[in-house]
Amino acid sequence: MDIFETIVAKAAGISSTSPLASVLTGRGDIMELTERSHEASLRPKQPGGLTHFERAGLACRVAKLNGDAGLTRHYESMFQEGSQAIADTGFDGGGDARLKAIIRHTDLVATDPKEAAASDISALRSAGLDDADIVRLSQLIAFVSYQIRVVAGLRLMAEVG
Amino acid sequence: MTEPIKDLTAMIPFWQPRVTPLELEQATDEQMEAMKVTVSNTDIGAYTLVLALDPETLKERTPLFNGIMYSRGGLSRSETEMGAVAASVVNRCIYCAAVHANRFNQLTKDETVMERVFASGEDADIDPRQKALMNLATKLSKCPSEATKADIELLVENGLGMDEVLDLILSASLFGWANRLMHVLGDPIPQD
Structure with a gap:
């Protein structure tokens, strides 16, 4: 894997000729595992009850909530039919109780995880998610939250030079 | 319960x-x-x-x-733990904060730093390098991130190499992930 072709390196604007290239190469294993985690979170072979189009929409939503234009565009590039509406931060799921619960949980855990309580897990169950889907959703929100911060940090490092 | x-x-x-x-x-x-x-x-x-x-x-x-x-090179083990603790304090993940404060204490054989961090957060009276580490990791853990170029410069002024800065960013970011699992999917309960 070329680490300069990974989503993180590209979103942070770091190429093989950048001053930070050698620093990033020093943690090339982490960059590769980050890319593999992206695939596992966004395009798993066994998506369970959380489809690929929903995952792309939710990841894009988390990128927007973090104000990250670069990763927002990346996730938009993965959209399939149905993703767009989910990524709209003004949309709360409408009349679809399952989607509404998923969106509510995503917004809460992405922006203010300290407020997540046992009742929030019960709410997902009541909306029809099984425990495996609750873990899948949690991993998706958590991975994107990690990826966004790695990119944000690398961009600041590049500014310092 | x-x-x-x-x-x-x-x-x-x-x-x-x-x-x-x-x-x-x-x-x-x-x-x-x-x-x-x-x-x-x-x-x-x-x-x-x-x-x-x-x-x-x-x-x-x-x-x-x-x-x-746990990889070798770059930021020291104890300073990597600080990134984990800073994120866990922002996200109020009691379990992660405890595990990584405990590791920090074992590695440094000094419990006063974490006592001060837990009591005073960003205003904790700790040495300037530790303060710069906590500062960047804390701001990066907010949503959206509040970290700025100046926060990275402060780390460099306190002697961190860019490889160490990257390791701190990775540690704080990783706990943006871990806290969203540990704190969301379970509760910290007193040990018997």
Whole structure:
């Protein structure tokens, strides 16, 4: 894997000729595992009850909530039919109780995880998610939250030079 | 039910899942591989058994976690733990904060730093390099991130190389991930 072709390196604007290239190469294993985690979170072979189009929409939503234009565009590039509406931060799921619960949980855990309580897990169950889907959703929100911060940090490092 | 712990502590709690963990006897080959265990190993924590409900992400996450927290070179082990603690304080993940404050204390043989961080957060009276580490990791953990170029410059002024700065960013970011699992999927309960 070329680490300069990974989503993180590209979103942070770091190429093989950048001053930070050698620093990033020093943690090339982490960059590769980050890319593999992206695939596992966004395009798993066994998506369970959380489809690929929903995952792309939710990841894009988390990128927007973090104000990250670069990763927002990346996730938009993965959209399939149905993703767009989910990524709209003004949309709360409408009349679809399952989607509404998923969106509510995503917004809460992405922006203010300290407020997540046992009742929030019960709410997902009541909306029809099984425990495996609750873990899948949690991993998706958590991975994107990690990826966004790695990119944000690398961009600041590049500014310092 | 025992009440969850609400206050920051360096005493490691018990983690009580809010979802039902995988039963080891029912694990698929893929789940077993993701947990990197043999059938004879009965000492698998509830957290791993919960994450094994989604083996595809667990399989990648475990080496990533170990690579960031325990690899050689770059930022020292204890300073890497500071990044984890800073994120866990922002996200109020009592369990992660306790585990990593405890590791920091073991590595440095000094409990006063974490006592001060838990009591005063960003205003804690700790040495300038530690303060610069906590500052960047804390701001990066907000949503959206509040970290700026000046926060990186402060780290460089305090002697960090760019490889060390990257390791701190990775550690704080990793706990943006870990806290959103640990704090969301379970409760910290006092150990017996």
